[in-house]
Amino acid sequence: MTSDDDLAVEDDNADYVTFDMADERYAFPMSRVQEIIRMPAVVKVPLGPPALEGLANLRGRVLPVVSLRECCSMPQAGHDETTRVIVVDGGVPLGFVVDRVASVISIDPSAMEPADDVQSTVRSDVLVGVIKVDGGGMTSVLDVDRLVGSQFDGLAEAAASREVTGATRPSVGTSADQDDEAENDDTLELVSFAVQGQEYALPIDQVQEIVQAPESVSHVPNAGSRVLGVIDLRGRLLPVVSMRRVFGLPVTPLEPQNRIVVVSLDGGVVGVVMDTVREVLRVPHQLVAPLPGFMAGDGRKSEVESVCRLEDGKRLVSVLSVNRMFDSPEVRSEIAEHQDREEGPGMAEEQADDGRGDEELFVVFRLDDEEYAVDVDAVQEIIRVPEALIRVPRSFDFVEGLVNLRGTVLPVVDLRTRLGLPRSERDERQRIVVLIIGGVRTGFIVDSVAEVGRIGRHVLEPAPRLSAEQARVVSRVANLPEQKRMLLLVQVDQLLAADEAAELECAVHEAADVLEPV
Structure with missing residues (x-):
């Protein structure tokens, strides 16, 4: 049942946005509507309420998008060209998916009747009242706050909390992490990858990050044979080297499974294209043996500094050294020339800071x-x-x-x-x-x-x-x-x-x- 106070609030807001669902007409008070948009792409969120369709990006803001049909216990329907999302102020912005937006209307307060006087297909606890329309039609006015509260209990409280406390970073560590530090000291952490079907690895402390290879790399005129080109990495130009070229293997076109391993080298950063990145390994030191001395000669073998014996010796992983990978004066010269030309003065110093910063x-x-x-x-x-x-x-x-x-x-x-x-x-x-x-x-x-x-x-x-x-x-x-x-x-x-x-x-x-x- 709607109180006199509830109706008094609506009397002060005579403008309404009307819309259709399941061949019936409904409305929101215009004062609660921020905007109306087409159905956006959404990211589905696990463990949410049934009405949640997902999260959308609305000009840099995260917008929860919910099915108004589900909120009102109506049969679900697919989206089409007429589907719209009405963005309302529910403590934080919230988008309700409706079948079609009809119009914006202004009414005389006397045209509104309390919800308990009218039978409706929607639940009465989300109904504010009913607008009588000329010709005998009716438009049901829905209560934004009750709709939000029925599906997203605590949404407004979370928004208020964010304003007061700011977006604090939750703790990801546990006491168990600290208990395992001693164990971790006796292990070698590696990122393993494949090149031409062979498995190699780099110590994880030599790897800044791993990103998916783009569809193409911007080639640079007169670049060396080992430098494929440059890509944009969050506003910075990253020179990209082919691991296949470093190994003297034929270079293949970039494919979706290729990854670029970003490593530090002589005050800068370099991206190294790998065929695939396989695993992050934590290997006990007793399973890691240095490369035999008689094998550490010139060329490709010198890039390997140790070998991991996994799965009772059935799987051997060659551990590479970044310095040895680019030990060739020709390779270092090509990379340095490329960085100087593409990045300009001072960029190498900026990239030398491999801390996480912000x-x-x-x-x-x-x-x-x-x-x-x-x-x-x-x-x-x-x-x-x-x-x-x-x-x-x-x-x-x-x-x-x-x-x-x-x-x-x-x-x-x-x-x-x-x-x-x-x-x-x-x-x-x-x-x-x-x-x-x-x-x-x-x-x-x-x-x-x-x-x-x-x-x-x-x-x-x-x-x-x-x-x-x-x-x-x-x-x-x-x-x-x-x-x-x-x-x-x-x-x-x-x-x-x-x-x-x-x-x-x-x-x-x-x-x-x-x-x-x-």
Whole structure:
């Protein structure tokens, strides 16, 4: 039932935006409508309410877009050329998807009747009143605040909190991370990649970031034979070198699976094109042996400084040194000449600072055609999904099983299932991202790992509070309109509840003596 105070508010707002849904006409007070737009591209958010269609970029702002049909318990319908999104002020901007926008009307206050006097197909608790139209028609006026509150409890509170406290960065570390520091000191962290079918690796501290190769590289006249050209990396020109050319192998056209590994070299940065980037490895030092002295001669062999013996020696990974890779005076001369010509004075000094500054480093991965990211400091390693996993009886439905990762039992979670997304068939692109949660090293299966990239803190903002669980798990959003991308930043320590982490730990201890190493 609508009170006299409610109607008094509407009496002061005689202008309404009318729209259609399911062949019925409805309206919002014009004072609550910010703008009307066409249906935008949206990024789907897991763990949100059923009405949420996704997040859209509205001129640099993150806009939650919701189905008004779903909010009003109506049958869903597809979008077409007449579909519109009415952006309202619901504490923070919120877009409601409607079938069609009709017009803007002005009414006499006496034309409004209370909602309880009229039968309607929508729920009465989101109805303010009904406008009587000449000819016997009616237009139902919906309550913006009740619509928002019915689906997005706490959305306005989150906006108020952001204004007071600012966009603070949630903690990604855990006490378990600190407990593992001693163990990490005895391991070598590597990024492995493939060139001409052979597996190589670079120490992770020599890698600034990893980005997907563009469709093409801008060639530079009179550039050396090893320098492919230059690309734009967030406003800076990055010289790009072909690893194949450094190795003296035939160069192939750039393909979607190619990655550019950005490394530091002599006060600047260089991008190195790899065929594919495979994994992030954390290898015990006892499995790493220096290259035998008689093999360390001139040419290509000198680029390898050690070899990792994995999978009981069945898999050998050659560890390269950036300095040895570009030890040739010709290569260094080509890169230096290119940097001087393209970057201008002072740029090398700016690039020499490889600290993160006002940027954060993330591992970006994909789930169900959307991009997610986790802080690189939270990632232990990234490995391929083994052919078989040992099932855990009477466990959570999102637990895929256990594997023995170099002597450590690793529980593996299907991240799609954990986030309420449909499962997918296994394929070669899937990877396991290994994190530490609640003191337990846990692997999460993702559709693919896209890149390791830097994101400016100025584009990071708190994710809209669309549901309590979503707000805990997807804590922030990186809005990148220039790239037509939006990354959902996952809060690692919220992926598993305390009881879930404890149950996984018990399963790990029970299986410790059963699994064979993989």
